[in-house]
Amino acid sequence: MSMTAFLPWQQALASQWLSQQQRFAHAWLIHGLPGIGQLEFALAGAASLLCEDSASGVACGQCQACHWLQAGNHPDFRRIRPDAVAAQEGASPEDTEAAASKKQPSKDIRIEQIRGLLPWFNMATHRGGWRVALLYPAEAMNTIAANALLKILEEPPAHTVFLLVAEAPDRLLPTLVSRCRRLPLPVPGTSESLQWLQAHGVADASAYLAAAGGAPLLAHQLAQGGHAAVPDFIRLFLDLAAHHGARSQLADALIAEDAAVWVDAFQRLWVDLGLSAHGLGIRYYPGQSKEIQALAVELDPLALARTGQWLQTQRGLVSHPLNVKLLGDYAAERLLQAVRPYTVRAQ
Numbered sequence: 001m002s003m004t005a006f007l008p009w010q011q012a013l014a015s016q017w018l019s020q021q022q023r024f025a026h027a028w029l030i031h032g033l034p035g036i037g038q039l040e041f042a043l044a045g046a047a048s049l050l051c052e053d054s055a056s057g058v059a060c061g062q063c064q065a066c067h068w069l070q071a072g073n074h075p076d077f078r079r080i081r082p083d084a085v086a087a088q089e090g091a092s093p094e095d096t097e098a099a100a101s102k103k104q105p106s107k108d109i110r111i112e113q114i115r116g117l118l119p120w121f122n123m124a125t126h127r128g129g130w131r132v133a134l135l136y137p138a139e140a141m142n143t144i145a146a147n148a149l150l151k152i153l154e155e156p157p158a159h160t161v162f163l164l165v166a167e168a169p170d171r172l173l174p175t176l177v178s179r180c181r182r183l184p185l186p187v188p189g190t191s192e193s194l195q196w197l198q199a200h201g202v203a204d205a206s207a208y209l210a211a212a213g214g215a216p217l218l219a220h221q222l223a224q225g226g227h228a229a230v231p232d233f234i235r236l237f238l239d240l241a242a243h244h245g246a247r248s249q250l251a252d253a254l255i256a257e258d259a260a261v262w263v264d265a266f267q268r269l270w271v272d273l274g275l276s277a278h279g280l281g282i283r284y285y286p287g288q289s290k291e292i293q294a295l296a297v298e299l300d301p302l303a304l305a306r307t308g309q310w311l312q313t314q315r316g317l318v319s320h321p322l323n324v325k326l327l328g329d330y331a332a333e334r335l336l337q338a339v340r341p342y343t344v345r346a347q
């Protein structure tokens with residue numbers, strides 16, 4: 001994937017967005033479902049604003065500015081993201097504060113990173129063009145950092161565009177959101193996503209796309225990461241739940257798996273069970289709809305909801321589980337118990 005090109009499902013929106021460069025807002029909040037390419041959109045948007053040879057408003061991918069952007073050294077472009085994200089992206093460690101202090105890289109966007117932009121605003125831009133600050137994920141700003149950015153946006157520096165990328169704009173400081181123009185990105189259509197996945201060598205594209213809730217980049221990531229579209233422990237769970245099997249087998253499977261992975265997969269299954277209980281279509285595991293429907297008709301909705309909440313709490317905790325074995329054992333018991341039919345439970 002080129003850094004300067006928009007994804008196929010973004011192109012129409014991008015052309016429309018970039019056609020108004022004469023009266024371009026100085027801060028944009030780009031948001032949408034995770035895994036549909038928000039960051040890719042923002043990067044291609046930055047490239048387009050900086051491109052020196054864009055006939056249509058969209059980056060050419062060939063000029064010096066486009067090459068600089070791809071190489072990560074365009075003087076009029078800055079990325080502001082947590083050190084932990086920078087490290088994941090493979091940024092050289094000396095760029096980050098953590099390297100100096102040998103601490104865990106920060107998961108926050110720090111106020112120093114926002115303040116660090118101030119001298120940059122006073123420098124002349126290359127050929128008098130735009131200056132673009134890309135900030136992601138915007139939710140990673142704590143209140144202090146967000147207030148520092150708000151101050152900047154109250155008197156926006158000339159020739160400068162801020163692109164804020166967020167998955168959950170409702171978690172941002174409302175005063176900050178009110179200073180930005182919102183640009184919601186649509187979820188691409190299924191056929192367009194499938195076409196793209198197939199072109200990128202994903203076999204069984206429709207199962208992966210469903211497992212990713214319709215988000216093609218997430219589907220691609222799942223497939224590339226060697227994950228099964230339907231994890232084995234989900235198949236095992238459905239089988240044990242249908243036959244009231246022993247939990248120990250499930251516990252072993254969960255203990256062997258990364259907790260973040262199974263919590264996520266079970267949250268999806270819980271959505272499907274909830275949809276199915278209301279007679280609605282299954283979203284994430286359509287290949288398992290028979291088993292899911294069979295469970296859903298006899299469910300106790302309250303037990304399902306409680307365990308759904310428990311899964312949500314685990315989501316925040318699983319990056320440092322206290323005891324992997326204990327958690328796996330407990331989860332297997334709890335998850336199977338939650339889907340037992342009323343009649344069986346009562347005995």
Ligand SMILES: [Zn+2]
Pocket residue numbers: 051052053054059060061062063064065066
């Ligand atoms: Zn260009």
